[in-house]
Amino acid sequence: MLNKPLAVHFRAVQERWGECLNNPDTNQFIEFALALNSATEQCKERKLPGLSRLCEGLQNEVMNLSDNPANFPLTHSVVSALSRQVETILSSVETSRKVDVQERRTLSTLVDVERFDTTRPRxxxxxxxxxxxxxxxxxxxxxxxxxxxxxxxxxxxxxxxxxxxxxxxxxxxxxxxxxxxxxxxxxxxxxxxxxxxxxxxxxxxxxxxxxxxxxxxxxxxxxxxxxxxxxxxxxxEAQDQEPYRVLVVEDSPTATAMIKRTLEQHGIANYAISNPEHLLDAVWRYQPDLVLMDMHMPHCTGVEATRVLRQLPACRSLPVVYLSSETDIGMQMAALRLGGDQFIAKPFNPVLMTTIVKSKIERYREMQRSGVHDSLTGLLNHTASKTRLQNALLAFGKEAGSLCVVMIDIDHFKSINDVHGHPVGDQVIRNLAWLLKGRLRATDIIGRYGGEEFMVVLRGIGMSEGFDMIERIREDFAALPHVYSQGALHASFSAGIASYPLYATDSELIAAADNALLEAKRAGRNRLERAAL
Missing domain, CATH: 3.40.50.2300 (Response regulator)
Known part of the structure; x- marks a missing residue:
């Protein structure tokens, strides 16, 4: 079933197209293109490539028409062709709403439903x-x-x-x-x-x-x-990321209002300041993903303000996009060399501006994500796993709390690599990562600790419940086929589990769980052992 936010976006597409038919001028078609752009982005976020492709194609066609006022009024044949494309899009949306429930298998018994979108067909x-x-x-x-x-x-x-x-x-x-x-x-x-x-x-x-x-x-x-x-x-997999945040540095109230309206139409959170003297304070308080910077302002230019940002380690990679009516190519090149990422000419095209903003933010967030996530599995890396565990323990403060730390190691992993090759070994590691992500809760901490070893932190549960949860995952992993060109192989893992507050610090918890893991391997592997009391 199509979720409500996406349905709202396509309802807006239908309404804007109706307005174009009633009043077919350039402004109405630009509003229609904005609605299509928003629907396109929503389809991409929800992994609906067909709908995204249809919306994007129609959006480009409408923008090409709108760029030339001589195209208006549109001929009957052009309007008919556009109407057919709109009907195709809306009928495709309706098809997505009518997924046959007999063909859809939910993962409620296999995965954490908070982590996965169970409204998608399976x-x-x-x-x-x-x-x-x-x-x-x-x-x-x-x-x-x-x-x-x-x-x-x-x-x-x-x-x-x-x-x-x-x-x-x-x-x-x-x-x-x-x-x-x-x-x-x-x-x-x-x-x-x-x-x-x-x-x-x-x-x-x-x-x-x-x-x-x-x-x-x-x-x-x-x-x-x-x-x-x-x-x-x-x-x-559910994409529950925070809304994009843009800091607007613009001294013109009219321009600020237009920018804010465009960003808000596309679900982009924003905060505006008119005086660059407040830039650093706004960056620290608002923590933006991107700065939209006017080139010419009182007190200093946008280039000077950007150069100041680039002196600060936390802001060296923060995207800065200039808004300017500056047409001197030499000036633009100099501004980019001094720290800016891109120019948007005033008066700006709203579709182009939101596309640039979103693409810059996506790359910025991906770069930030790569610093704390393992490239093979997408899980937290070694350092980030330990940091999250430390933060979880600090969050308890003086209040009573419980959690379990589990250290997991794939059995006989060297033999898997030696017999089947490293690509197959990597696949076994990824399969375990996906199984952990699917079976554990969104609130738990899952990290690749190194090589074939993983660390899991189960929040808010004690030893007995944590043991049962990991034991079920161990049994299922042993039954999971790992597919490769010659067929499929099976693997297993050994694990050790320790609980807080029996072990009080992060280092004590990790050491205790690791010792229990070693005991599991000595006892024959493919088993889970509790840390010694």
Whole structure:
């Protein structure tokens, strides 16, 4: 079922289009383009590539029309063509609302429902020959994580049901003209689905050809199936990030009002100051993801204000985008060399401005995220895990609290690497990371402590409950098939658990859990041991 915020955005698209039909002038079409831009961004955030693609294409067409006043009034044929595109978008939205509940398997018994979006369809279609060596293992692995997998031969007709979450393609030999045309037809009928092409040659031409046909992701043959589950789980993982925050430094009340209105239409939080003398204080208090800086202001220029920001270590990577009517290219280049990231000309195009702002913030947040997250698993890294544990203990203060620390190590991991290769070993590590993310609560701390070792902090529970929770995960991990080109393998882990307040500090908890882990390995592995009292 389509969630309410997205439905609101498409209702706005429908209303703005109605206003364009009643009063087809440039301003109305710009408002319509803004509504389309907002809907496009929402579709991208919710991993709806088909709807995003349709909205983006129509948005670009409307902006091209709006840029030239000579296009108005629009001809009847142009209006009819636009109307057909709007109808296609709205009908695709309605299709997304009517997901067949019999085909949707929730993960309520497998995952923390706070972490995953259980309103998304859980059906995956697999277009491949039944005898292909990847099919059985891949289907088992996806089924283990709660997805309903349906397989089709390349010649089979597709059912006239709601779009599945993902359609996977595995060719018997290679992607020829027949396979490419098949993908193109499927894309036309299932706009809301992600199309993943597996076993693609790592060459530019075939990858471009598949992307043109409508594929969203091409997975090179050398990667086999190791990235499929990561991509699928990413589609349903809840994206509960904080709203983007923009600090506006602009001395014109009129310009400030227009900027704030544009940002707010796209769900971007903002705070404005008119005097650059207050810049540093506003940055510390508001903690923005980006600064929109007027070039010419009282007291100092935008370039001078940016140079001051760049002297501060915490602000050296903070994006700064200039707003200016400055047309001197030499001045613009000098301003960028002195710390700015991009120019937006006044009067600004609202769609272009929000696109630039969002893209800059996304890169800035990704850069910040990479400093505390492990690149292979997406979990917290060693340092961040320990810091989060320290903060959790400090949060107790003088109040009574409880938590458990668990140290986990994959059994015989060196042998997995030696026999099957490091890519398969990496996949086993990722599978355990996904299982931990899925089974544990959003409030728990999960980190890759190093190599094949993980640290888990279970908040607000004691030893008995924590032991039972990790024990179930241990049993399930031992049953999880790890798919690779030759079939599937199974692995296990050993773990040790210690609880607070029996062990009072972070170092004591980690040491106690680590000693229990060593005891589990000495006792035969594939087991969980409590820390000694």
């Amino acid at each position: 059906t995956i279609w697999l277009v491949a020959d039944a005898r292909h060596p990847w099919v059985e293992g891949l289907a088992k692995q996806l089924d283990f994580f709660g997805f309903a997998v349906r397989r089709f031969d390349w010649e089979d007709p597709m059912p006239p049901t709601a779009s599945p979450l993902v359609i996977l393609f595995i060719p018997q030999h290679e992607y020829g003209n027949a396979e490419t045309e098949r993908i193109q037809r499927i894309r036309a009928h299932y706009q809301a689905s992600q199309l993943f092409c597996l076993a693609v040659p790592e060459l530019l031409d075939p990858m471009v050809c598949l992307l043109r046909a409508g594929a969203d992701l091409t997975i090179p043959a050398v990667q086999e199936t190791t990235t499929v589950l990561a991509q699928v789980l990413d589609l349903i």
